Amino acid sequence: MTGDAGEALIDAESRYQERLAEREHQRERTREQAGKDPVQERLRRGLELAKKDMERQAAAVTSPRRREQIRAAVADLDRRLAGTV
Numbered sequence: 001m002t003g004d005a006g007e008a009l010i011d012a013e014s015r016y017q018e019r020l021a022e023r024e025h026q027r028e029r030t031r032e033q034a035g036k037d038p039v040q041e042r043l044r045r046g047l048e049l050a051k052k053d054m055e056r057q058a059a060a061v062t063s064p065r066r067r068e069q070i071r072a073a074v075a076d077l078d079r080r081l082a083g084t085v
Helices: 002-034 036-062 064-084
Strands: none
Touching: 036 064
């Protein structure tokens, strides 16, 4: 009987160590995510959405002048996105 109690104690200790490791892993992930600047992330996401919208407009536009304006706007968004990385 004593052997079973010892094994149960070892199993409990093993589960406890696994939980500690899981919690530490979760804390590390939280720290990594917190390290990102939320303002920069919102700015980057806004620029990406604006670029998608411009690309959608470029596909539908028929005016060469407007197409050139959109191309310039997309190039500017690309430059700004490169600066936020």
